[in-house]
Amino acid sequence: MRYSAPRGTQDILPRESPRWQYVEGKFRDICRLFGYNELRTPTFEETDLFTRSVGEHTDIVSKEMYTFQDRGERSMTLRAEGTAPIVRAYVQHKLHGEQPVNKFYYITGVFRYERPQAGRYREHHQVGIEAFGSQDPAMDAEVIALGSQFLATLGVGGCELKINSVGCPECAPQYKDALRQDVKPYLNELCETCQVRYDTNPLRMLDCKAPGCKEFTVNIPSIVDHLCQDCGDHLKAVLRYLDDLGISYILDPRLVRGLDYYTKTAFEFQSADLGAQSTVIGGGRYDGLVTQMGGPPTPAVGFGCGIERMLLIMEAQGIEPPINVHPSVFVITLGEATRELGIKLLADLRKAGIAAETDYSGKSMKSQMKAADREQAKFVVIIGEDELNQGLVKVRNMGTKEENDVPICEAVEKIAEALS
């Protein structure tokens, strides 16, 4: 085999694509219900857009981006993440000027140079939403509720919602200092990456899985107790709304997100059916990002959801989307002379909005019947020499095995009738 899809990428074959369409369709439906409109952005952006928003010291930026130089010697990067391009478009087109609150959704490929494994690819696909212009905790709750309803609509069960607050530029630095203070005596005993994190991103020490590190951070004061008044109130309000909406959650003070732009609310929906990659939906609030990109102060909140992971969960839970649009009618022709009439009838059926198929490989009657059966045709139209001479076609109901001779000019009409 000379060529195959690049490592970590995949072809979505016709037998799989109905599942994708189903998931994406449900997502579009829900977005419409919640008032989110689609915003499509380019597949690649200036590299700087991602490094500055996601954060230089994050894994995504430091080792996972697909970056290349274009012929104008500009550094470009394939979409490494869903939010930054949306924010860029929001600021570039001054959408904040159109209305106070803007709500968008996207369905798109995301590219990260990672070691592939179950639920993790170099090109994966996300559906996601972003809501701009409101700092109301009810907006956080709406975003989470949309995710929750998306899962429910797909019939996906058993997902846990974990939620936390990562604070704001007021209180987060203070907590980071307190964290450093607490860890400092054990610094030499932490794992290598945590020693780097100590300086660059101390919050990440909280969710380190290395057994040694866990030990030292287990007694560390919770960020929830270090939030400023505003952030604390915000978190409480979000949780209260979730209670009101009947959305159960686990408050997890150790939940940390790997992108720098998050403020206040951070959340994930996790599933036990995913193995090591347990997060299917991840998101949070990013009140400072629009300003950072040169827009007016605009609070915002959103999430991203991995389509491949959603499909994995659905498969594990035995959820089969309703699929299969089989031709309703299969046209069988017997012999050269009947072919022209058959092709014409096939076209007429299709023009009348009736799904129709025929055989293009010159098979026998029996084989054509088998093909019709395999395609689950409801009716078969048989055109042989005899019929042709009499100006008739034979219409066979595949369910009842009834056969009727019908004048050619009435065939489409009769079939349409029978199908309705």
Place this chain on the structure above:
RNA sequence: GCGGGAGUAGCUCAGCUGGUUAGAGCGCCAGGUUGUGGCCCUGGAGGCCGUGGGUUCAAGUCCCAUUUCUCGCCCCA
């Protein structure tokens, strides 16, 4: 980037300790009616045994490398 497992027909897999022309089930194609599907029967097509080296009289089988998939770490959707 690090560690474990795997790669044989379109699909799911079998090939024991190295030994003739590499097998099964499903699927596909054809026949069993002269112009009629599902079930059944018969036959057929289809494999550089992931790729490249090595050991050997002899390699699908043993060794090395490589690549892809897979599981875990890391991180994330």
